[in-house]
Amino acid sequence: MSEKLLRVGTTYIPVTNVELSSEWYVNKLGAELSYIDEDKAILNLANQSIFLVKSNENQSSNFIDIYGQERFSLTFEVNGLNALEAVHKEFIEKEIRVGDIENRGHSGRNFVFYDLDDNKFDVWSELSPIFKEKYLI
Incomplete structure (x- = not known):
């Protein structure tokens, strides 16, 4: 191909x-x-x-993994831990349902949030290297 x-x-x-x-x-x-x-x-x-x-x-983009945990299907990225913490704080102030900032054992930190229909999304503190290079971040 x-x-x-x-x-x-x-x-x-x-x-x-x-x-x-x-x-x-x-x-x-x-x-x-x-x-x-x-x-x-x-x-x-x-x-x-x-x-x-x-x-x-009762439709959502979420799914259940083999361990019975509800998973998100989409992760948003921000540029670093400070940005992640600022977005987390802003979401709380805007009364968006959010989870705690987590250390999941890989680089960076994450948190989850939900929309009005309980679609679950992830936010990660690490921008992909290709995105950084392309947009000169």
Whole structure:
């Protein structure tokens, strides 16, 4: 195969109320709304297109691993521990449900947070080297 996958362009997230959820992502996470209708909203967030898709209740992007632990399917990155701590504090101030900052035994630190529909996301204190190089961070 001479061609390869270059990047993740879009992530789809199930939500029960597209309008309310899009407002939450814009106001709480700083996403930019680029389109909305009754079935979906398209947001720009963290150099990616995020589709909030109207779904039935009790749907989420989470899954259960073989040990019975609920897992997230998406990790956001910030530039260092100070940035992670600042984002964590800001999320708490914005009344976003967040977990504690954790040491998971690898480089950096993490915490989890949840949206209005209990979609669970991760935040990691380490930017990928390729992203740093590309954006001169």
